[in-house]
Amino acid sequence: MELKDYVTTIPDFPKPGIMFRDITTIVSSPEGLRMAIDRMVDILKDVDFDLIAGSESRGFVFGTPVAYAMGKGFVLVRKKGKLPRETISEEYDLEYGTATLEMHKDAVKPGQKVVIIDDLIATGGTTAAMIKMIERLGGEVVKICFVMELAGLGGRKKLGGYDVVSLISYEGN
Numbered sequence: 001m002e003l004k005d006y007v008t009t010i011p012d013f014p015k016p017g018i019m020f021r022d023i024t025t026i027v028s029s030p031e032g033l034r035m036a037i038d039r040m041v042d043i044l045k046d047v048d049f050d051l052i053a054g055s056e057s058r059g060f061v062f063g064t065p066v067a068y069a070m071g072k073g074f075v076l077v078r079k080k081g082k083l084p085r086e087t088i089s090e091e092y093d094l095e096y097g098t099a100t101l102e103m104h105k106d107a108v109k110p111g112q113k114v115v116i117i118d119d120l121i122a123t124g125g126t127t128a129a130m131i132k133m134i135e136r137l138g139g140e141v142v143k144i145c146f147v148m149e150l151a152g153l154g155g156r157k158k159l160g161g162y163d164v165v166s167l168i169s170y171e172g173n
Contacts, residue, residue, distance in 0.1 A: 003035050003147075007026060008024075009022070021148060027061060041070060044143065051073045053114050058120070075103060114139045116144045118147075120148050122150045123153050
């Protein structure tokens with residue numbers, strides 16, 4: 001089976017005309033989850049990096065096991081107000097409004113090389129916010145890995161200049 005075979009597509013959710021791509025069926029399948037993690041580890045095997053960063057919550061699901069498998073640390077990027085120590089934050093646009101992400105101020109040291117892992121790239125706003133925070137702390141984003149890409153939403157363009165890879169890509173939105 002291919003990784004794409006573990007994705008469930010729900011037509012007309014959350015509104016008519018949308019084909020919702022549900023990755024929870026990748027996670028709930030031991031074979032699908034292993035395939036996703038192993039493919040990311042394989043993609044990163046020749047990349048020189050120090051840390052993996054992932055955003056709440058599905059970035060945690062995929063990023064943490066990759067960090068563990070590769071002997072790297074993991075940086076949690078969370079919604080505003082969820083981290084206990086001093087943080088930096090970045091606001092980004094949503095379809096209807098804005099949101100704010102935070103990470104600990106000491107999570108990335110100057111000169112550290114960081115890989116970002118997340119479940120999905122759609123518009124690229126979440127990842128762009130993460131990049132800004134990592135770079136503000138003096139880190140260098142060396143690769144960005146997604147399980148799934150909704151190419152029709154143009155998120156990859158927002159991340160121009162960065163090495164971006166997705167395991168699965170859908171042309172639509």
